[in-house]
Amino acid sequence: MKYGGPFTIIYAMSQQNVSTHWADIYADKIIREKGEKELYTCASGITPSGTVHIGNFREIISVELVVRALRDKGKNVRFIYSWDDYDVFRKVPKNMPNPELLATYLRKPITLVPDTTGRAENYARANEVDVERILPTVGIECEYLYQAERYRSGMYCEGMRTALEKKEEIRAILDEFRTEDLDDDWWPIAVFSSFTDKDTTTILDWDGEWAVTYRDDETGQIETIDLRHTPYAKLPWRLDWPMRWAFEGVDFEPAGKDHHSEGGSFDTSRKMVRVFGAEAPVSFQYDFISIKGRGGKISSSSGEVISLYEVLEVYTPEITRYLFAGTRPNSEFAISFDLDVLKIYEDYDTCERIYFGLQEVNEKRRAKEKRIYELSQVGEVPTEASFQIPFRHLCNLLQLHEGDIERALDTLGEMSESQRERLTVRSRCAWNWITTFSPEDFRYRLMRADDPLVELNDEERSAVQALARVVEVMDEIDDGEYTTGLYDAAKLNGLDTGDFFKLVYRIMIGKERGPKLGPFLKTCGKEKVLSILTRY
């Protein structure tokens, strides 16, 4: 063996074999703080009480990246995602069909609320399904845990009993940060009424074991339930979270900055988890995501939110991952739908070139970009780079072919099957972007035979005909001669070159301006250009 011994190891570590990517750093931290374990549990979760938006996605992708980092270190990892679908339906969301019907379900668990969009068996499930269906697209596979099901099956009865037993301890932790202390008659569990399914109940008594007596505040009915068998009891959020950490043995779970403030729910949970006999997971705080460049398309007051689905219309799965893998979680960033899209694609391509050694950079940068590229892949890292063309050029090609991706790609020459596949996915995103979000200036369409002709005077007509003769041979002559030909077509017919170019754009794409003419005509190809010019 060539390698071995402590010196080699130290040398290797000093030579950047240790990744400085945040996901790897947290993976190391988990191993360091939790020790060597047979199985590490990483958790994420959210309430499906509304459309799950891209901000929520940051949490799950952050966990997934750390999970991947742990697995890359040879660790066995359980990746769980808790749907808090035993949460209460507090208000009817905007833009939902049949709001009157929904209003009658307020204060009931969201898992009992009907889905008025008709997509799933209930409201919570509809939101869950949307997410569960799309996550594999970006390479995320996890184990879903449904809180409603678990509470109702009695799985958490021990946790609830523990909460009741340690009521005063828990109260003290919560009161530490409250402006007003909890009421004397506060209880650490919540009960849905078996008469109305609503959470409008008051707990009256606990027998010290499993029996809890409550009153339905609406009907006045009183009932005693057994925590081991009742489907109606649950823990409030600030207790539910630490209880689940203990129950699942969670080693890692990040949280948003709202939770991570002192006195926030992560903070109280961290203190409370000992009540349930466990230690807090390793965590970090992730910041919010904002959206840039969808102005005009939606009104921000309409309540419409951007979900992963919308992002994937414009960004490929790899680039979507890249956005998150390439940004430290504790910094806020915007997902852009405006011209920044071009830069993001170019940045990703640069990252890819560096990974494949097609672009020289210093070693430090290379190591960083390489890791980001790996983590951005949905599945296995490709064995060859993409067929790279500038994103702008791709947009031009697609517009020239009016969105016909197959034909546009056919003009590009030889590429492997995998390259063609990847470029096809990218083309779909590019086309969506062009047609939905690109600036008006960016868009055009080649004129067709049935489009009205532009009126020309004699000089203009002969200039256009002269241009046609240049185009006829443009693939054979050199660039200098070609460019000269373009200008001469105008000059020799007594036209100002600026006016002439405008004229050509009107003829070609019906606009005053367009992509730089020389390269543009070449990209279009002789055939297409002549079919338009020869109309004159």
Add this chain to the structure above:
RNA sequence: GGGCCGCUAGCUCAGUAGGUAGAGCAACGCCCUUUUAAGGCGUGGGUCACAGGUCCGAAUCCUGUGCGGCUCACCA
């Protein structure tokens, strides 16, 4: 009031296991016999908010100050 984050080129931001300050855009210049919106090459530009401290060495670590933002203290 507590907590967290940020302050780096004209603009938007990279860059924190300490080791000669980077990119894109903008500007400027040159080239493709004139930018025609999207081409190529190149140049200039920063007291890394401020003040201390640790260190051979600090944008990076520590302390303090200022400014900006977010968040918690109700529910989840």
